Amino acid sequence: MELELSPRSRQILEAIVEDYIATAEPVGSTSVARRHAMSLSSATVRNVMANLEEMGLLTSPHTSAGRIPTEKAYRFYVDSLVALRQVSRDEKRDIIRRCRKSGAGLNDILKETSRTLSTLSNYMGIVIAPSFGTDVFRHIEFILLAPRKVLAILVSQNGSVQNRLIDAEKDFSQNDLVTMGNYLNELVQGLTIAQARDLILSEMTREKVQYDQLLTQALRISEQAVVLEPDDIYVEGQARILEQPEFSDVSRMRDIFRAFEEKGDLLKLLGQCMVAEGVHIYIGSETPLSRSAGVSLITSRFITGSNTVGMLGVIGPTRMGYSSVIPIVDYTAKMVSRLLGSG
């Protein structure tokens, strides 16, 4: 459904959206006429605004206030009006430096990235780690912490590390555990974690294995180790979003936080953002999470060296600085991909 709008209408709509984004106050006809000095009288602007309202692009909170953009207007704005800002040199430097600095494991990088997103956008940064299950298995290791208490460590190709504490049924020696580890490493080489899991489960029922005590035990233990957990998700900058005037109403804030505490749901819903390349923008009720909360979501996916895919983005009010946040998300996703991708 393409919208037919005269250039002038488009210009006025753009002015209104941007004014509203900047001020969070309903914008009136005079201020549009004045500030965006397009040699039009306020009366003319009013006529146009009336049209735009009829088309469902604007609403007025009450009779004699200015207009505010509807979701539809934001949609139109990001689709065909917005002039994307360049990511500034400073911002680029910041993004790269903070990715590198943390120099530690994958998790640290992702966490820092979500913080970076929040800082640069002034909204909430969010990063979903590449799904562990789909990543290629790299290494498994069993470590004896105490009698019958075994720590299993799984490493995937892109550097994700998961660990689980296992209550063993028997008193293994560390040597036993090493043997078991070697066996398993060989068994599942080259598979994804999920495939490895399936293989282990099916292998357990095979007869010839049954007779080898140690191997059976190895499978038993590893079964506990490769339980698929929901993927990690990093959210930063809750404090920052509290500064937005629309969230001075606390109850709204609560809804959002609630949504984040149900990380499981969130993940499932956001999973769909990961299918396609490029930046995705969800405005208001388009967002997969708690609708009615008046938030927008800008996401992009990133790809790791082993071709697993994660997601990062920014969450803010619908009245969001799209022109600057979109490029930031885009650039960050590319940088993270590059950092994780190249050797």
Next chain:
Amino acid sequence: MELELSPRSRQILEAIVEDYIATAEPVGSTSVARRHAMSLSSATVRNVMANLEEMGLLTSPHTSAGRIPTEKAYRFYVDSLVALRQVSRDEKRDIIRRCRKSGAGLNDILKETSRTLSTLSNYMGIVIAPSFGTDVFRHIEFILLAPRKVLAILVSQNGSVQNRLIDAEKDFSQNDLVTMGNYLNELVQGLTIAQARDLILSEMTREKVQYDQLLTQALRISEQAVVLEPDDIYVEGQARILEQPEFSDVSRMRDIFRAFEEKGDLLKLLGQCMVAEGVHIYIGSETPLSRSAGVSLITSRFITGSNTVGMLGVIGPTRMGYSSVIPIVDYTAKMVSRLLGSG
């Protein structure tokens, strides 16, 4: 500085504190007289309240409102008035079940614990992981992810796992890495992580090592691996605390969140809570974190199997349900200690 108070004054103070905790509204003389039917007239109560105010235990927001307790009053309340509630059977079950359930690594247990604390108290739950540096070294492992890209995994005795991505200077084979790992494991056996770090640094300067290429490289790499990071800290339940009426003022909330984003500071400050055994209570300006925010902090430490010590607790408004939160924190700390301690 022991406060001298007649039994009646104590009783009235207790009534006021508890009323205020329950309602968050200034409490007046009549309601005390009525609700805590101690056969006293409101006038008498008023006299007593005037005394208490003079002693700095109560204040009135304005002339004709009820009184509210001061920090000093809360202090006195928790020191000598409060009747601690028992932890209910349900709560106990909940605490234990949720510790167990997560069955995964140490980090997961601690994270879940902080969530449990938040749920049961209705405030914010906080857990600080046992300091990695002071824990006994258990295992180090190097895994080759890509050429020159080495993942180092450190495991401590109590099951903490840390991993770091290292850019190696040379192209090692996985075999080289295993050899290096073995060497290091032997070298630092039985030391704490911090000691291990020191040993590695000093060993690098020793002459005889200089001639063994591989060993030098091993030390080089491990130097990067054993960088001491600030300890992990888990905070859950920000949404919950927003429901407290005193935080309907958003700016307050922001201050607290800010404090939590500077986790480094927080950690240092809270470190002192860990020195002594038992439950510690910090009221208002006594809290090591952002004073003036009107929050209280109840903490207790827990001990792992390898005798490292962590901290857990609850953060809420000064007007906090001490009678129930204190036992919950106490009990949870004991349970976590037991769970992590016994095999």
Next chain:
DNA sequence: ATTTAGCACTCTGACACACCGAGTGCTATT
């Protein structure tokens, strides 16, 4: 000597009212 009843006083919060200003819609005019 303590407790209580009574009373005058104070302060907040709610409600009503008027007013100002920003903004609109419509109509007549350019």
Next chain:
DNA sequence: AATAGCACTCGGTGTGTCAGAGTGCTAAAT
């Protein structure tokens, strides 16, 4: 088609009044 003018609308602010809750003090009662 664009604009100027005008009547109208509505939210926000400021003022005044009033009821209610609570206090402090004093005098009476126990």
